[in-house]
Amino acid sequence: MDKVKSKITLLAFGQLTDITGQSTWQMEDITDTDQLKNILIEKHPALANSKYLLAVNMEIIRGNVKLNPGDVVALLPPFSGG
Amino acid sequence: MDKVKSKITLLAFGQLTDITGQSTWQMEDITDTDQLKNILIEKHPALANSKYLLAVNMEIIRGNVKLNPGDVVALLPPFSGG
Amino acid sequence: MTEKKPKKVFIDGPISPDFVAKSIASHSTKKDIGAHSIFLGQVRNDMIDGKSVAAIEYTTYPEMADLKFHEIREAAFEAYPLTCLHIYHSLGTVLAGEISLFVFTSAIHRAEAIKACEYIVERIKHEVPVWGKEILEDGSGSWKVNTV
Amino acid sequence: MTEKKPKKVFIDGPISPDFVAKSIASHSTKKDIGAHSIFLGQVRNDMIDGKSVAAIEYTTYPEMADLKFHEIREAAFEAYPLTCLHIYHSLGTVLAGEISLFVFTSAIHRAEAIKACEYIVERIKHEVPVWGKEILEDGSGSWKVNTV
Numbered sequence: 001m002d003k004v005k006s007k008i009t010l011l012a013f014g015q016l017t018d019i020t021g022q023s024t025w026q027m028e029d030i031t032d033t034d035q036l037k038n039i040l041i042e043k044h045p046a047l048a049n050s051k052y053l054l055a056v057n058m059e060i061i062r063g064n065v066k067l068n069p070g071d072v073v074a075l076l077p078p079f080s081g082g
Numbered sequence: 083m084d085k086v087k088s089k090i091t092l093l094a095f096g097q098l099t100d101i102t103g104q105s106t107w108q109m110e111d112i113t114d115t116d117q118l119k120n121i122l123i124e125k126h127p128a129l130a131n132s133k134y135l136l137a138v139n140m141e142i143i144r145g146n147v148k149l150n151p152g153d154v155v156a157l158l159p160p161f162s163g164g
Numbered sequence: 165m166t167e168k169k170p171k172k173v174f175i176d177g178p179i180s181p182d183f184v185a186k187s188i189a190s191h192s193t194k195k196d197i198g199a200h201s202i203f204l205g206q207v208r209n210d211m212i213d214g215k216s217v218a219a220i221e222y223t224t225y226p227e228m229a230d231l232k233f234h235e236i237r238e239a240a241f242e243a244y245p246l247t248c249l250h251i252y253h254s255l256g257t258v259l260a261g262e263i264s265l266f267v268f269t270s271a272i273h274r275a276e277a278i279k280a281c282e283y284i285v286e287r288i289k290h291e292v293p294v295w296g297k298e299i300l301e302d303g304s305g306s307w308k309v310n311t312v
Numbered sequence: 313m314t315e316k317k318p319k320k321v322f323i324d325g326p327i328s329p330d331f332v333a334k335s336i337a338s339h340s341t342k343k344d345i346g347a348h349s350i351f352l353g354q355v356r357n358d359m360i361d362g363k364s365v366a367a368i369e370y371t372t373y374p375e376m377a378d379l380k381f382h383e384i385r386e387a388a389f390e391a392y393p394l395t396c397l398h399i400y401h402s403l404g405t406v407l408a409g410e411i412s413l414f415v416f417t418s419a420i421h422r423a424e425a426i427k428a429c430e431y432i433v434e435r436i437k438h439e440v441p442v443w444g445k446e447i448l449e450d451g452s453g454s455w456k457v458n459t460v
Contacts, residue, residue: 013373014443015455055441058376074373074441080456081370081401081442082274082353082413082433095225096295097307137293140228156225156293162308163222163253163294164205164265164285164422185333188352192409195357200411202350203426204336206418209343261340263348270354274433278351282426289422 008036008067011074019046020075034064036073052077090118090149093156101128102157116146118155134159173233174224174255178262179204187250187268197247199274201281205265207258215300219259220308225293232292236284244280246271251284253294264296321381322372322403326410327352335398335416345395347422349429353413355406363448367407368456373441380440384432392428394419399432401442412444 007028012020020040030036033054041047053060055074056067067073089110094102102122112118115136123130135142137156138149149155175183184202191197209216233251240249248270258264267284271277289310296308323331332350339345357364381399388397396418406412415432419425437458444456 011373013371013441014445055373055376058373058379074376076373076441077443077455078457079438079441080444080458081372081440082437082458093225095223095293096297137225137228140225140231156228158225158293159295159307160309161290161293162296162310163224163292164289164310181333181336184336185329188329188332188411191354195355195408197354197409198356200350200352200354201429202348202352203422204348204350205422206339206345206348207343208346208420260343261345263336272356274351274353274437278430278433281349285422285426 006069008069009072011072013075014077014080016047016050016052016075016077019044019050030067032064032066033061033073036067040075050077088151090151091154093154095157096159096162098129098132098134098157098159101126101132112149114146114148115143115155118149122157132159171233171237171251173230173251173253174226175252176254177256178254178258178264179252179266181263183252184263184266184268187266191248191270194247194270196272197270198272199277200268200270201274201277202269203265203267203281203285204263206263207260209260210298212298212300212306215302215304217260217298217306218301219257219299220264220296221257221299221305222253222255222264222294222296224255224295228293233288236287236291239287240269240280240284243283244269244271244276246276246280249280249284251288253288253292257299319381319385319399321378321399321401322374323400324402325404326402326406326412327400327414329411331400332411332414332416335414339396339418342395342418344420345418346420347425348416348418349422349425350417351413351415351429351433352411354411355408357408358446360446360448360454363450363452365408365446365454366449367405367447368412368444369405369447369453370401370403370412370442370444372403372443376441381436384435384439387435388417388428388432391431392417392419392424394424394428397428397432399436401436401440405447 250268252266254264398416400414402412
């Protein structure tokens with residue numbers, strides 16, 4: 001039960017899904033976005049060379065941000081709509 | 083014959099036709115645009131209070147311009163296309 | 165002046181939405197186009213002396229207008245890398261709510277299409293000898309003055 | 313954030329010229345409108361590594377895109393005195409030559425409609441989470457990068 005609560009949801013889009021191999025998944029025991037980024041780069045080294053922004057609960061963040069259980073963190077490659 | 087050759091053609095457009103009462107006519111023995119304007123205002127005093135530009139052979143002119151037989155002089159009120 | 169023949173700009177009566185659609189559709193074969201910018205002028209039912217405008221009757225000095233449209237077209241192609249450029253203007257009666265001006269620019273990238281369209285609309289409003297007589301609901305007329 | 317429900321922006325597949333025509337026609341009853349400005353994004357058949365783009369497949373982060381479109385709409389109405397504003401964007405496959413973005417602003421005077429349309433297009437390109445994968449003629453894919 002506590003485990004479910006401690007999870008954050010990850011979303012990847014566009015070219016980043018080629019690197020992450022999945023577009024949505026969950027992770028446990030992540031305290032902030034710096035820690036998250038390090039773990040992601042360890043798992044997917046190609047992310048280090050990728051340009052992307054993080055959105056926490058649909059808001060783009062800069063710098064390090066504390067994460068809470070239930071947060072949705074999205075990895076957004078450069079937009080190319082229109 | 084010479085009389086025909088010495089004529090210039092006048093064109094009036096838009097609200098100016100309400101003043102001139104005609105949209106195209108000819109005039110004789112006009113040497114320049116200053117003289118033309120004076121004659122027109124004499125005939126149609128309301129022109130003195132009208133905003134308009136003169137085009138000689140489809141080119142808008144400023145200041146006084148010499149007129150030659152066969153020239154087409156147009157009285158252009160402010161444009162309101164679109 | 166070039167020797168190119170001026171393109172037909174004037175249309176009798178209003179410009180229909182279907183005409184705009186056909187113009188757009190005809191560009192689907194030009195696959196280097198990335199952006200279209202369109203301006204449409206629509207006749208407003210402004211109130212004048214307590215009476216609303218029912219229609220505008222457009223007249224022109226056709227030879228000079230053709231020359232001006234041609235100059236504006238050439239200048240736009242000179243100033244912006246456009247793929248396509250079309251200008252249509254109504255003559256005669258256009259009812260309130262109907263369209264009387266249609267400017268359509270196409271380019272590889274958006275900035276050029278957008279800037280060129282705006283440039284052309286401004287030049288048309290200031291330089292092309294067209295006059296609109298506003299026909300009021302009671303049938304009387306009032307000469308239109310453009311917003312600068 | 314207001315309580316207004318975000319308007320539907322996304323369309324499956326290309327935006328047809330007829331859809332644009334219907335949007336234009338629906339404004340003929342709004343007789344205080346004097347000017348419409350329309351931007352259309354069209355898919356280009358760019359050459360990538362010697363192969364031409366046959367189509368773009370658009371995907372999005374729907375919840376965030378809806379939020380962004382809503383923010384952009386509110387900001388545009390705040391910044392410009394608009395009568396109407398419509399935004400449509402394609403999802404899924406749009407072939408080269410077809411239209412994937414349709415921004416439509418209407419105002420009493422031309423300056424507001426034109427400026428607002430440009431403002432909205434720029435914000436969409438920079439802020440809305442949509443991604444285009446260019447599908448090349450041999451079926452391979454290449455992720456699109458927007459012109460800044």
